[in-house]
Amino acid sequence: MEQKNNTLLIYTLLYFAFLYIPVLFLPIFSFNDANYMSFPLSGFTTEHYEEMWSKTNLHKALWASVKVGVVASVVSTTIALFAAKAFARYKFRGQNISYGAIMIPFLIPEIILAVAILVIWLSLGFKLGLVPVTLGHILFCTPFAMLILIARIEGFDFSLEEASRDLGENAWGTFYRVSLPLYLPGIIAALLLSFIISFDEFVLAFFLTGSDATLPMYMWAQMRFIQKLPHVLALGAVIIVFTTFIVLLAFWLRNLGQGKEKVEFGIKIHE
Amino acid sequence: MLQAWKSFYARSDPAKAYSLLSPALILVTLAMLVPLVLMLSFSFFTQVSFTEIDYSFTIQRYIDFFQKNLLVSLLIKSVKISFIVTFVTLLTAYPVCYYIAFYVKKNKMLWLVLLTLPFWTSYLLRVFSWKIILGTKGVINSSLINAGLLNEPLTFLMYSETAVIITLTHAWAAFALLPLYVSLEKIDFSLIEAARDLGLSRLETFWKITLPLSLPGIIGAILIIFIPTVGDYVTPALLGGTDGRMLSNMIQAYFGKVNNIPLGAASATIMLLTVAIVTMVVSYTTKQLSQRIS
Numbered sequence: 131m132e133q134k135n136n137t138l139l140i141y142t143l144l145y146f147a148f149l150y151i152p153v154l155f156l157p158i159f160s161f162n163d164a165n166y167m168s169f170p171l172s173g174f175t176t177e178h179y180e181e182m183w184s185k186t187n188l189h190k191a192l193w194a195s196v197k198v199g200v201v202a203s204v205v206s207t208t209i210a211l212f213a214a215k216a217f218a219r220y221k222f223r224g225q226n227i228s229y230g231a232i233m234i235p236f237l238i239p240e241i242i243l244a245v246a247i248l249v250i251w252l253s254l255g256f257k258l259g260l261v262p263v264t265l266g267h268i269l270f271c272t273p274f275a276m277l278i279l280i281a282r283i284e285g286f287d288f289s290l291e292e293a294s295r296d297l298g299e300n301a302w303g304t305f306y307r308v309s310l311p312l313y314l315p316g317i318i319a320a321l322l323l324s325f326i327i328s329f330d331e332f333v334l335a336f337f338l339t340g341s342d343a344t345l346p347m348y349m350w351a352q353m354r355f356i357q358k359l360p361h362v363l364a365l366g367a368v369i370i371v372f373t374t375f376i377v378l379l380a381f382w383l384r385n386l387g388q389g390k391e392k393v394e395f396g397i398k399i400h401e
Numbered sequence: 402m403l404q405a406w407k408s409f410y411a412r413s414d415p416a417k418a419y420s421l422l423s424p425a426l427i428l429v430t431l432a433m434l435v436p437l438v439l440m441l442s443f444s445f446f447t448q449v450s451f452t453e454i455d456y457s458f459t460i461q462r463y464i465d466f467f468q469k470n471l472l473v474s475l476l477i478k479s480v481k482i483s484f485i486v487t488f489v490t491l492l493t494a495y496p497v498c499y500y501i502a503f504y505v506k507k508n509k510m511l512w513l514v515l516l517t518l519p520f521w522t523s524y525l526l527r528v529f530s531w532k533i534i535l536g537t538k539g540v541i542n543s544s545l546i547n548a549g550l551l552n553e554p555l556t557f558l559m560y561s562e563t564a565v566i567i568t569l570t571h572a573w574a575a576f577a578l579l580p581l582y583v584s585l586e587k588i589d590f591s592l593i594e595a596a597r598d599l600g601l602s603r604l605e606t607f608w609k610i611t612l613p614l615s616l617p618g619i620i621g622a623i624l625i626i627f628i629p630t631v632g633d634y635v636t637p638a639l640l641g642g643t644d645g646r647m648l649s650n651m652i653q654a655y656f657g658k659v660n661n662i663p664l665g666a667a668s669a670t671i672m673l674l675t676v677a678i679v680t681m682v683v684s685y686t687t688k689q690l691s692q693r694i695s
Contacts, residue, residue: 145493155540166479209428212424221414232429239632239633239635240632243433246433246436249440250439374521375521378518
């Protein structure tokens with residue numbers, strides 16, 4: 131371990147400022163009593179927040195995003211749980227190819243996924259809407275959820291499961307009573323983070339929603355009108371606070387109990 | 402028969418692994434692979450009228466693509482912007498990861514969580530906040546004018562390639578930070594100490610030991626940033642203006658108001674091929690490099 135290095139410390143802190151300051155402008159200007167986002171701030175107001183209550187389109191978009199987010203996160207976490215188990219537990223031929231195939235949706239430009247799903251959806255004669263958006267989000271969230279779950283399951287002592295089977299529990303009982311409680315923090319973290327990814331996702335929604343706007347679509351539509359900007363700022367500030375809370379909760383859960391289990395079960399944990 | 406199959410299944414790890422993987426593999430096949438193949442086949446068709454498509458095979462769309470100067474220049478610009486963004490992000494993120502890996506002693510996880518936290522706030526909102534900062538009446542211009550340093554707003558800040566590069570560098574930071582940190586953290590610090598004890602200067606140690614050992618992280622970061630930024634849509638659409646426009650904006654237009662799905666599909670296919678070629682070149686170079694080191 132190195133001793134001190136103040137130059138690097140100062141650089142690191144500046145980098146933190148670069149990461150955080152742009153995001154903080156949204157909440158700052160959301161309380162500003164002017165239509166333009168410029169300095170000096172003219173006065174304090176909560177008017178932009180009150181404005182949000184009266185926008186029925188906003189409420190519809192919020193509801194749409196919540197529906198899509200819940201379905202996408204539950205389905206993708208379930209699929210990812212099985213896949214993560216396979217990668218953490220077994221060595222098999224075609225392992226790397228399968229892993230790569232499942233990770234691709236997360237790596238290729240999102241616009242290509244969006245366009246591909248758009249083409250097949252229209253060719254099949256289906257209507258655009260929240261269903262293809264949800265499908266796209268499931269595809270996009272699954273690799274994320276899988277990475278989180280593999281980190282949790284890797285190094286899990288699988289003899290615990292074998293012991294449970296030997297003692298007469300069936301496969302479901304073993305899963306329910308032995309594996310699930312140990313995976314649970316990882317599962318909840320995966321659910322929360324996939325929900326956030328889906329909730330914030332824009333490009334897939336932009337191509338596939340048709341007329342049912344999700345929340346990012348709603349914001350996109352409002353951003354073009356200067357006079358409507360302030361309430362988008364307020365909405366953005368609320369979303370930032372909400373997301374930050376969920377993500378911190380997920381990080382906390384992901385690490386929860388790992389120290390303790392190490393002692394109790396001799397489980398080697400990733401990180 | 403069933404019994405035989407059951408006992409085969411109980412002993413076969415691959416069978417169990419693949420049954421666990423089947424939902425994910427079916428999802429990837431039906432929701433990605435099949436649509437991509439269909440998109441590829443559409444790139445060989447012709448848009449006859451607004452609603453009508455001629456389904457006979459032709460490579461004319463690819464010829465169209467390379468005959469339209471606009472499309473070729475947008476492809477080149479997308480690749481160029483992505484390269485600059487990747488390079489700048491790596492260069493600026495590396496010292497931060499180096500600091501956390503080698504100097505921070507307590508609560509490293511907390512530092513990492515704090516570094517990646519802004520990444521989780523909506524991408525759209527992060528891009529939008531740069532609009533607030535760089536805009537003609539934005540934070541930078543209004544502050545400079547108020548301070549009396551400027552009479553006219555700086556127009557090059559907004560709706561330009563520069564704006565796109567700054568915003569993307571901010572937006573994709575976490576994708577450089579995580580792989581770089583992981584690879585630096587893995588380095589056995591006694592190797593660095595040994596190099597110093599043997600008389601290498603700090604710079605030589607970094608050049609000969611630390612940098613080569615962190616190469617996997619650098620490669621990971623290059624790919625994970627370059628691939629998605631080539632196809633970025635939101636940033637150029639909100640901040641690029643005409644100067645910072647990228648290929649994805651045209652792809653969107655072909656699927657939207659221009660309504661030329663085959664040409665849009667051909668453009669998307671060319672983008673995908675570009676990404677694939679870059680990935681292969683980067684992976685190949687890495688292999689060569691790591692062989693030369695070891």
